[in-house]
Every structure is written in structure tokens, then in C-alpha cells.
Amino acid sequence: MAAGPAPRVTVDWWRDAAIYQIYVRSFADGDGDGTGDLAGVRAKLPHLVELGVDAIWFTPWYLSPLADGGYDVADYRAIDPAFGSLTEAEGLIADARELGIRTIVDIVPNHVSDQHAWFRAALAAGPGSPERELFHFRAGRGPDGELPPNDWVSEFGGVPWTRLADGEWYLHLFAAQQPDLNWAHPTVRQEHEDVLRFWFERGVSGVRIDSAALLAKDPALPDFVEGRDPHPFSDRDELHDIYRSWRAIADEYGAVFVGEVWLPDSERFARYLRPDELHTAFNLNFLACPWDAGRLRSTIDDTLAEHAAVGAPATWVLCNHDVTRTATRYGREDTGFAFRTKTFGTPTDLALGGRRARAAALLSLALPGVLYLYQGEELGLPEADIPRDRIQDPMHLRSGGTDPGRDGCRVPLPWSARAPYAGFGCTTEPWLPQPADWSSYAADRQRTDPESMLSLYREALRLRRTEPGFRTAADGGRQLAWLPSAPGVLAFARTGGPVCVVNLGEGPVELPEHTDVLLLSGPLDGQGRLPRDTAAWLRP
Template structure:
């Protein structure tokens, strides 16, 4: 195959690759449809590996591709050792892992420790076995309250609205912090520990480089399942101390393979967040302060400083992400009056200025890629895809249905990718309509059209990743803030690199430099940086 490229050599040889990696999130169902049945699959991903290599990413994170009824987009897993037939086979997954690695791209899989599908063999056995059985001890079954057990066992809130308890035919209730199709596992049971460690070994044996841990702060529960009291410490089901023993045990498994973990840890307390990143626990965790931050210079600087400060004591690298499969797409969010993100504020019909949002998203891309640590890119962000309006009768997300139809849900950021302008379904697949409808004009964002346009979002991402890859000053390492006007972020990295982002209402002069490496938009006639524009400079 000839000599590996610098990116290939780095990903193959550097056991600290994850500290500075650019990781691309693949939502398989919506990425590329290889067999034309309307659902994305592993064949589609394999066909697009050259695109991902050209983009310049170091690793792929796959949201769950396992056997699942897809009640919650695959986060309701029925069997971790089987690929869902809608996506392909285990043999195809093994080929994909190998073929990606041949291109210098590692693979990260998703593990969901808090719950399984109600179609999982364990839960079906628990239903059949009845109250008091050993099979039910793997979950949280309880009698109800009230005169006839007609009330839920406690008053906990669900992550998807409503009660997290469902009653079965024999009168007992089972706990599910998410949808009823996702019964929570009982992590006080040793069989749950053993099974998950075996799952980790199963996938590490197949060549994956890492594991993303879904809802990492939720699996452990207070065994008494007491009522929820706001402010009570410890919380009955969030961030319990027992979790750290779980992740220490997992870390020993990962270390035997050279594997890495990234945790989905939503916690407001920075000190408790950092505990998950101690040297014998998780390698990294997602940085949601940055993702949820509004487009405001002071707030962004504060989020960056807080993130770096909470990672520093444990020596873990920060991670930076603008969007994922759960949140409103960046160009839509940044074009709104409220540019922050919170699940509670999502409503139908929120107006947005896509031109403004796109300009800000381009600047935000350069900002995130210049910060110290690793960066995650959600599929379609490199195409500048907006949040799509899904007809209400086509929405599949349980967040929408559990809210009584008030929450628009997350399907708007999960619309199948546009690959080819003028092709059926924008080149996503050839025969059947995609599982989620693509909006009118979706093919205007198609990858093939953007590839030939030097001013497109795709060209910006490709160029930025190439520059980042070729400059050792980027990635993990120190950051030093530079003097700047109000509304402007300016910081220096190693090797004389400078990033400037203008969030002020006027164009600003660039700091002293010898070269302009890249800008998110053109400078003005006086060589100044316009509003909502970013620049990478060499001093």
C-alpha cells in the first residue's frame, strides 16, 4: 500500500492518539444506505471510508449498531454481540473496523450500561419468571404503592418526561429512567458487572480502539429507591460513588487492550465531573459546557477556562463538541435569538437565520479545532446541515411522544445525509424513501457539490483538519489568552499559532502575525476580521 501518510502513521503508532484526535460521530441509520432499503447500514459506511479519510479524521465513533427494536434509536440494545440486521452482520462490522484501520482511522463503539431493551433475553426471562425470582434481581422490580399497588414505587422523574415506572401483568413495576422499552439494569448484581466486562472484551477482541459510555453518571442507584428530594446528597440515581468502582474495573479491561473510554457525563459540579477522569477511570469525557454555551465571547471564554481547569488536576485532555445526535444542529442553533442549548427550551417553530447561523458555525469550527485536546464532529456538521423540520406524523423519537407532543424531539438532527446532488434521496440510497424524510432542497448540501466549491463548509473542514494535522502546536497542549477587544476571543497555542474569533458587532484588526493560515470567511478590504468570523494565524 506504500508509505502511510502522516495522519496514518500518527494514528497507528501513537498510543496517546486520543489526547488530540479528531473523532467523527457516525449515526449509522442516517449515514449512507448501501442496499437501498431506506436505512443506513455498514455497507454504506464502508463505501464512504475514502470520504472520511479525505476529510482527515482520526477515529469513528459509532452510535449503537447492535440488535435492537430501535425504540430509542438503538440505545435499547437487545444483544451486544449481534449487529442489527438492518445495518448488516458482525462479519461486516469486523471488515469495517479493519478497513478503517488500514486508512489510519480507529473505531469507537457505544456501550449503554444503564439499561437494555425490553426484548433483551434477560428482561424477557425476568417477565416470565415472576415476582421474587433471581431473574428479576437483574433489574429494579418493585411492588407499587397505594391500597392495591396501583401507584409507582417512588416519585422519580423520567429522563423522557412522565414516570420512569411501568407496571407489568403480575402487578409489579419496573424502573426505566428513559423509555418503557429500556428497563434499567441493577448494577448491585455481580452478573451485570461480569456481562459488561465480557462485552468490552468481545469488542476489543474485534479491534475497536475505544468505547463511548452512554449516560455514564446514571447506572448506579440507591438500593432503597427512595423518593426524589431536590438537593439531597447523594442523589438517588445520578453520580453515585459506586460508579467509580465500576469504571476502575472497566479501566483494567481497557488497559489490557490499549483501549480508551469517553464518558457521556452531564454534571454541573466540575470537581465531581473530574473524578471520572482520574488516571484509573475514564480517559476522557464529553464537555457539555461548551456545547450548551451561547454564542457569546465572555461566556465561551468562561466555558473554555472552566473546562481546562477541571481537567488539569487529573491530567486528562479536554474534548470539544458543537453538536451530536441529541442536540439541535449548530447552524440552526447559532442562527436563533437564544443560541444556547437546553432540552427544556426546545419548541416547534423557533425562528432561525440560517445565513447567520452558518457564518457562526464556520467560525465555531475553527474555534473548537484550535482548542487543546480532542474534537468530535457529528456527521453532517462538515456539510453545514441545518436542523430539519420533521412532519409530526413521521417523528419517531420517544422524547417527542413522551412529552405529549410538545417536545419536537431529536429526529431533526438525524435526517439521512445528502451525498449526491440530483440523485434520488440526495444520494443517501437508491430505491426506498429514507426512514426519516429529507427536507426539500436537501441535495443543495450534498457532499459532491461542496467538494468542488472552495468556499463550502466541507472545504473549510477539510482544509482545517489538514492544517491542524500538519501543525504540532494544535491538539493537546497549553493555551494562552492574548489581549483582545471586548467580544473577541484571541489565544495562542504552541509553535506560534494564534486563533482569533470575532463575536463583536464590528470588524476588528488582526493581531501581529506573519501568515494567515486559514479564515472561516473572507477578511474585509482593510484586512480586518469581520464579525462572526475566525482566523488561524502564525506569529
């Protein structure tokens, strides 16, 4: 296996890293059973070296019943046998490091699986037991306790409470198989600090924190009242003490955190990024923003400003394992993203969406800060339509069947056009069905096509790493200056570096003065102008 560049030894490598998200179950199958695994990832590390990423982030690979894609963790210190073993994980971390790629793991602190030893013990111990104090067990309301303890709504929709045979209810902000932990209990805090150390000792360079703003709850578990501050279970002030204790541990190992924080209040959001808390947080407003020049510019400005206030780098992401794939989303009439608007049968123009996805790739890669790239985005994969009888995502069930769920962006990757199941590696049908045309997106086919999405990402990542001016300073990313541009056009310069122009307008536009064209998301027109839904990187 060819060696890649050594990991950057600077303590702030994460300020402008390109980080690749791996959903193990769908990345590559090393043992042929239809499920992706760590052996498959190890075999495909050369692809990631050639792509030019700095780190890989694994969604949960722990022991799990997989009721929610692995976010229902039964044991934080064990790899699920479907994916491999702890020894294989350690080997993969070491192999990647040798190739110049760091590893980030996913920690799910809000809840565990209902198969976790703690929850099984709580069920066996019964009401009033110390074991139940690790969770949120409550008596119900109503004459016979037949009503849920409060009126909260699950993140997946529906009631976030399940009643047991002994009459008590337990809280689960997500699926019923994911009971919420009681973060007011010292044992819960100590366990997670121990888990962090466990993985840092095994060489991981960072941790992504799932649902980072939901851990702390009002101990009274009151009904939700719109506008009441503080919220009973989101963005509570108690969280910051938790993350300060975590940061002290990460600093011992030189590791970093990225938090999944969905908050509309930019000042509240920035609190998580203070110097003694999290290093970074996902910029989900950029992901959800429609393909509109004015709204994108506002989102970029707001993001850079809120991060600069605390000296943190912004993060940029177009897609992840929960979101409709970029090429499909940008081909729709409504190009934004919101879980509540997902429905079956939404019309999509894939040719339009593909052009916009290519332009969006250059836009996001040109911005100062950290880039997150979800597996398959470098191949331009569209959202897949999963037959209703094959959908596994609990969001589909809890929506009453109206939401197609998230399986469409989790379909096993196509690696080889001529191999069975597009080279995913299996000898039997993979755990989710692949569309009939999946082989047309195969990595081996795109690798030799200079006009492919894969070639575009590889060249863009190479330039991002080598071109002067693409580095992100420690001031949180104030290295961007907007340039005069026509309506519907985004144009900015990186200080001392390239100019990025993205045409979201109605027709072709002239390029600003430049000495060289570094990269185009699509060809210029016959007059050398930038067509609509196309981006350019220029050397001024």
C-alpha cells in the same frame, strides 16, 4: 480504495484526536432499502480519509427494536440486521484501520431493551424470582400498589415506572422499552466486562459510555429530595469502582474510554477522569454554551482547568445525535442548548447561523484536546423540520407532542446533488424524509467548492494535524494563552503554534500582528479586518 495515513502508534493518540460520530441509520445506504448500513459506511470511508479524522465513533449498531434509535439494545454481541452482520462490522473495523482510522463503539450500560433475553426471562419468571434481581422491580405504593414506587422523573419526561399485569413495577429512566439494569448485581457487572472484551478482541480502539453517571442507584430507591447528597440515581460513588474495573480491561488492549457525563459540579466531574478510571468525558458545557464571548471564554477556562487537575485532555463538541444542529442553533435568538427549551417553530436565521457555525468550527478545532465531529456538520447541515406524522423519537411522544424530538438532526445525509434522495443510496424514500433543498448541501457539490463548509473542515483538520503547536500535551491541555482583544473577541495562542481569533462582537476588528493567515472562516472586509461572526487562524 486509497490508503490514508497509518494510525498513530503512540499510546496517547486520543489526547488530540479528531473523532467523527456516525449515526449508522442515516449515514449512507448500501443496499437501497432506505436505512443506512455498514455497507454504506464502508463505501464512504474515502470521504472520512479525505476529511482527515483519526477515529470514527458509532452510535449503537447492535440488535435492537429501535424504540430509541438503537439505545435500546437487545444483544450487545450482534449487529442489527438492518445495518448488516457481525462479519461486516469486523470487516469495517479492519478496513478503517488500514486507512488510518480507528473505531470506537457505543456501550449502553444503564439499560437494555425490553426485548433483551434477560428482561424477557424476568417477565416470564414473575415476582420474587432471581431473574428479576437483574433489574429494578418493585411493588407500588398506595392501597392496591397502584402508585409508582417513588417520585422520580424520567430522563425523557414523565414517570420512569411501568406496571405489569402481575402488579409489580419496573424502573426505566428512559423509555418504557428500556428497563434499567441493577448494577449492584455481580452478573450485570460480569456481563459488561465480557462485552468489553468481546469488542476489544474485534479490534475496536475505544468505547463511548452512554449515560455514564446513571448506572448506580440507591438500593432503597427513595424519593428524590432536591439538594440531598448523594443523589438517588446520578453520580453515585459506587460508579467509580465499576469504571476502575473497566479501565483495567481497556489497559490490557490499549483501548480508551469516553464517558457521557452531564454534571454541573466540576470537581465531581473530574473524578471520572482520574488516571485509573475513564480517559476522557464529553464536555457538554461547551456544546450548550451560547454564542457569547464571555461565556465561551469562561467555559473554555473552566473545562481546561478541571481536566488539567487530573491530567486528562478536554473534549470539544458542537453537536451530536441528540442536539439541534449548530447552523440552526446559532441562528436563533437563544443560541444555547437545553432539552427543556426545544419547541416547534422557533425562528432561525440560517445565514447568520451558518457564519457562526463556520467560526465555531475553527474555534473548537483550535482548542487543545479531542474534537468530536457529528456526521453532516462538515456539510453545514441545518436542523430539518420533520412532519409530525413522521417523527419517530420517543422524546416527542413523552413530551405530549410539544418537543419536536431529535429526528431533525438525524436526517439521512446528502452525498450526491443529482442522485435520488440526494445520493443517500436508496431507491425508496429513506426512513426519515429529507428537506426539499437537501441536495444543495451534497458532499459532491461541496467537495469542488473551495468556499464550502466541507472545504473549510478539510483544510482545518489538515492544519490541525500538521501545524506545529496543535499537539496536546499530557498535562491535560495547558497549551493556551489568552491574548489582549477587543470586547466580544476571543483571541488565544497555542504554545509554539498558531493564534486563533474569533470575533463575536458588534463590528469588524483588526487582526493581531501576524506573519501569515493560515485559514479564515469567512473573508476579511475591505480594510483587511475580521468581520463579526468570523474566525481566523494566524501564524504569529
